[in-house]
Amino acid sequence: MDACEEDGHWIHIKEGKDWRTDLRSNTQLVPYNATALALAFALISHITMVFSRALILAALPLLAVAADLCCQSTGDASDSAIAALLASLGITDVTGLVGVGCSAITVIQVGSCESANTVTCTDNSHAGLVSLDCVPINV
Template identity: 50%
Template sequence: MFAKLLTMASIAILAVATPTPGGGGGSVSGSCSTGPIQCCNTVQKASDPAAAGILALLGIVLQSVDVAVGLSCSPITVIGVGNGGSCNANAVCCEDNSHGGIISIGCVPVTL
């Protein structure tokens, strides 16, 4: 019985975390195919002086200065670990979250 319950819970979590096809346009309805949804204090273009300064300090070169980046980000998880499943700043899905929460690159807003 426990194994059956565990299997059903795993399927439910995967269903929530899997994006729906045909999406686009910015609002992803709580899903993110690149990792956990991030809660960022600010989201701005890479050309903004604050973002450009952090990118330069980290040695990150982007092909476009129009890319949206999130600053001071932390993950929001499906089960409520992290920020408790909510975000009072900017909930975003980012292409690159590999910079320790300092900056996330290629972000688009999501609806929680």
């Protein structure tokens, strides 16, 4: 068994691992394997990076599609008038807030739209007739 002093500890080389011994109390500390420790940190860093990228990629579609809109009216998808409009357009299985007759808010329009009808919607694919999955906003 080889031994050398480093930073107030004896490092004993035994079976390919470093064993540190505290010189003050002569007690053996945990096995010290620099390679295994470096690999563990690299693995943790990689996993963290993968999950953070996945979260960013999951949020991109929402950010790319959502738009601030001024609607002629807004209401719940279960309201009879809105449900009838959705049915006439062939849109089914809708829940939540729906905007009717919406257009994008421009710098000129800020302040001219009623606050009850300003929304951000993620489904604006119906030519401005209806916008789905809306959330009220303050402009």
